[in-house]
Amino acid sequence: MITIVSGLPRSGTSLMMQMLAAGGMPILSDGERVADADNPRGYCEWQRIQQLAKEPGCIDEAEGKAVKVISQLLFALPIGHSYRIIFMERPLLEVVASQAEMIRRRGTTGAPLTEAALIAGLKAHLNQVNAWLAQKRDNLVTRVEYHSVLGDPRSAAGKVQNFVQRELDIECMARQVDSSLYHKRIQEA
């Protein structure tokens, strides 16, 4: 069994990975992408997952663990494993604003689209991801709203525990949610 934390970039995937780690779930992360202003507590990422399309076998290393697989990379998940997918959801307006801020800090160049066009593009992308998820009936999927995690971390942690069918430390998971930090960033967004 492999636990996948997925969603759009900036939809709360790092927060969910931090919660799982705090709750006692082994996570697959290499620490290469260090904490920064966008994610002060770190990204909990495993850089090799970016090679998934070319090296689908690399997912073997995540057996029994949780790993972050951004929505775009879900299409490359190979068959032959049993996946439980925690899919993070956040209002697209916030996602786009947060992405814009991150791109500004990184000094890179994002999509050459207006905000409205980018939101439309992300919606279409999510529809394709949802269609893919619906096709892969062997995979179990739960959707977790970013704001419900911030509003009621314990309930969210409990829901995740039930989904992964593993004893987790709910209190430790809930403590990972520094609501003041996230609320501040939402306001910034």
Next chain:
Amino acid sequence: MSAPAKKVLLIGWDAADWKIINPLLDQGLMPTLNEFVNHGVIGNLATLRPILSPMLWNSIATGKRPDKHGILGFMEPDPQAGGVRPVTSTSRKVKAIWNMLTQRGYKTHVLGWFAGHPAEPISGISVSDLFPYAVAPMDKPWPLPPGAVHPEGLRDTFAALRMYPGEVSEAAILPWIPRAAEIDQEKDKGLQSFAKILSENCSIHNAATWILQNQPWDFLAVYYNVIDHFCHGFMHYHPPRMEGIPEDKYEIYKDVVNGAYRFHDMMLQTLLDLAGPETTVLIVSDHGFHSDHLRPRGIPLEPAGPAVQHRQFGILCMKGDHIKQDERIYGATLLDVTPTILTLFGLPVGEDMDGRVLVQAFEDMPAITRIPSWEDEAGECGMHPADLRMDPAAAQAVLQQFVALGYIQPLSEDQEKAVALALREQQYNLARAYLDSRRYQKALAIFEDLVGKWPDETRFMQQLAQCDLALEKRAEAKDLLRKLMTLKPKVRGSAGQGGAPREAEPRAETNANLPAEAMVSRKPAPSEEEEFKARPWADLLMGIIQFEEGDMDAALACLLKAESADPHLPDLHLRIGETYLRLKRIDDADRAFQRALDIDGDSPEAHLGLAVVRLRQRRNEEAAEQALLAVGLQHFLPLGHFHLGVALARLGHINRATLAFETSLSMLPGLMAAHRWLAALYRQPGGDLEKALRHQEIFFRRRREVRAQA
């Protein structure tokens, strides 16, 4: 009133051409088609430009031009895997005929259509264009790609209907290539290409016959690409032997193209037997294929370059209840196929469709109903959900966003190049589609952008210059031509040039299926240095500008210079003829238009030019004949109808002349001379004085406006 057809079978023969079919019919080598045409109607099917099959087959299936249906070339960015992929059904923006029929409750099947992957969830069976491709050796598993068959429950059934290239036996090869044993297969991959193409089309045919035998159906569309692929691979071996083709290779492969047509004739017999006599059958091709002295000397080194071998007329054959028998129809375009099928089923035609119903094919005028658009019709139509149909360019932008955020690896250099090339070619094809439909302003904006981004691509500058000319921006066109004259010749295969990146080239039109020997043995295109020195097309364009500026002597000098460098340049002799006409050198004009017809006997413009010549010579009957030929070849030819009207009026056929002038005005309302003629004709006894006065008023008003502008 009941619909004219109970069932409709639409058969697509990519690249089929009367120029090859007619001799085979005469020799009795296509007996099924011969029987078919004797009991149905036939005609040319005018294509659209650019002549690229994915765009054309989707225009056939939708009745709409490419800017509306959204399939703009062979390749598109792949937002899931990165890089590029063949164009998909999720990129088509509008309903195809099988969606419209699904929506109205008909049992509908479609097989192998271009841009048909993933298979659409229509009421019947949909088999995508990726279904037949053999991607593994015979001893290895050959799984169907996901989404190749709808419904999913028939996946295994259809997987078993496929044929491996290795199953093409000697017995199957010898009728086509009797001297196959002489081929050194280590050096010459011709046989492998042959087996691959043949097996893929047998897979499609197996699927079609299985459906006809095992499924209820009202409509079946099936697409075969054997002719197109064999023509791209073997046409240079087709008789008569082309200069530069070795005799031994010619002897081995000379029968392959004819064999492809005979093979289709056999498959047609099976389809007709299974479909039954109550079925109305249409056989169509998206374009023809040069098979004579017009075969190009080489293939341009640019994406989809092999399309230069395509001819502007495909075929149309149609047979069934309520369809005329043993008649030829004129003026059909591939945009007319879907409106005609809708009418056969008694369904309305969308007013937003660009085609029209081929009423001339029906024994009696069919009842034609209309709705604003099928796109607004509610109900399940078997398209992919709207949210799955994503603009590939927008999908690519989202991917770029994820890369910028650091969550996705950047595309490799090759992938990036392929994506950029695919997007660029889509824009180029869109602009050419606008140019083809005379929407010059829209084309202009895109060509200007392309020239700004790729200033070394001479084809972009050339198209921009033509667009400028169409918009009467002669100074801009001249500037571009001068700029082109100063460009240094390109180095073949250098990065960023049209011919360099082969990976984005289309599957169907690429040289991948060519025998390796053929690739090296055929005469190459003139070197770019040679072309650059000659620049005949630049002289042609400059000649057109001089013509439009009224300097006929300068125009003629430029055009004759172009002729001395490349006498086969498209449209050149037409322009020379028009210039001679303006110079009142009627006999020279006559010779120029005859020369244009020697090169291409199906040129509507050449027949039109001859019609004008005959009118000047007061040979009115011949003028009418030539004008009729012109509008028969291309119905949307306002000056063709106008000159037909002049000839008929002189011959005293007042009613027919009136109709011809009215037709010309419906296409070109500003045609002042047609108003003048109509004003005169409607004044004749038995005419319509009110109409006469109206046309007279329009004529005088337009003349005042023109004089005021002058």
